[in-house]
Amino acid sequence: MQPFRVSDIDDTQAPLLEHLVELRGRLLRAFLAFAVAFGVCFYFSSDIFSFLVRPLTEAFPPGQGRLIYTKLYEAFFVEVKIAMFAAFFVSFPVIANQIWAFVAPGLYAKEKKAFLPFLIATPILFTMGAALAYYVVMPTAFHFFLGFQGQKGGLKLEALPGTGDYLALVMQFILAFGISFLLPVLLMLLNRAGIVTRAQCVAARRYAIVGVFIVAAVATPPDVISQLMLAIPLLLLFEGTLILMWFTERREAKERAAEEKAIEKNAEAAGKAAAE
Numbered sequence: 001m002q003p004f005r006v007s008d009i010d011d012t013q014a015p016l017l018e019h020l021v022e023l024r025g026r027l028l029r030a031f032l033a034f035a036v037a038f039g040v041c042f043y044f045s046s047d048i049f050s051f052l053v054r055p056l057t058e059a060f061p062p063g064q065g066r067l068i069y070t071k072l073y074e075a076f077f078v079e080v081k082i083a084m085f086a087a088f089f090v091s092f093p094v095i096a097n098q099i100w101a102f103v104a105p106g107l108y109a110k111e112k113k114a115f116l117p118f119l120i121a122t123p124i125l126f127t128m129g130a131a132l133a134y135y136v137v138m139p140t141a142f143h144f145f146l147g148f149q150g151q152k153g154g155l156k157l158e159a160l161p162g163t164g165d166y167l168a169l170v171m172q173f174i175l176a177f178g179i180s181f182l183l184p185v186l187l188m189l190l191n192r193a194g195i196v197t198r199a200q201c202v203a204a205r206r207y208a209i210v211g212v213f214i215v216a217a218v219a220t221p222p223d224v225i226s227q228l229m230l231a232i233p234l235l236l237l238f239e240g241t242l243i244l245m246w247f248t249e250r251r252e253a254k255e256r257a258a259e260e261k262a263i264e265k266n267a268e269a270a271g272k273a274a275a276e
Contacts, residue, residue, distance in 0.1 A: 026098040033094035034087055041090060042083035049082050052170050055134065056161070059142035069163045078163045085171060092123065114192060118185050129181030129233075133173040137229045141173075144225055169221065176219035180234055184241040191245050198245040201238075208238055 041048065057065055069075045100119060104112055146159055190196040201208070216231040 023102060026102050030091070030095045030098045033091040037087035037090040038083050041086040042079065045079040045082045045086075048086050049079065049167075052082070052167070055138040056142050056166065059139060059146050066160070067163050067166060068160050074162070074164050078167050081167060081171075096123075118189060122182060122185055125181045125185060126178040129177035129179070130174045132181075132229075132233065133177035137177065137226055138170070138173055140229070141221065141223060141226045144223060173220070173226075177230060180215065180219065180230060181237065183234060183237050184244070187238075187241045188244065188248070191248065198242060198249055201242055201245065205238075209235065212238065 053067065056067075059065070069078070096119065107115065149157055149159055151157070187196065187201065191198070212234045213227070213231050216227040216234065220226040220230050
């Protein structure tokens, strides 16, 4: 039996193997970046958690707030989750760079130029949504939730949030607002791909409004304040995206008209040259 040789691979299989080897290398770099970020974030997990707890601390009356954990291992796993949560954001530039380096060689120059702004806008919009959740929505919601403390039927009703439950709530707020703020990126990508037009979005505006409120109701805690604080910015982003689509489609129409004129001129010049 003849031993297997690399030279036996035909020309159609070799590029595939090269792409798989490159993909493995880029995934390995992304994983190493995440692992290093996780180690650093785990070392500073207490400081990160202190930052995340600040909105709750300020919502409590001075010196009265506290967090508890009812399982011996809960506090440890909370720090692990915090490290993983923070490590993803810290390592995201490296991960995104590896994804772009793998995809970019297969794109034309015009496609790269069109796709790059979306790659830049994604972390910016996500950060804007996360900042809105942390600095505005969470303090407002926590003040609302803590307003139910007091005397109920002769008994003291006191909020004793657990560390795991609080971290889950914070992550829900940040991810819900951060991901929802990527709506313009999604709509513009669909528009540039020719899947959705501005006219279709305008016609579906009433359905989009209903969808926004459904997303806000599902993604946020079941209180009206948080839902409105997510729904209103999303509606503004939707309307802003429609305006951006109008400028984009108008510019593309002008570019197509200019290309058609250039083609007509070249055809006329070729016809005259042939006639002469």
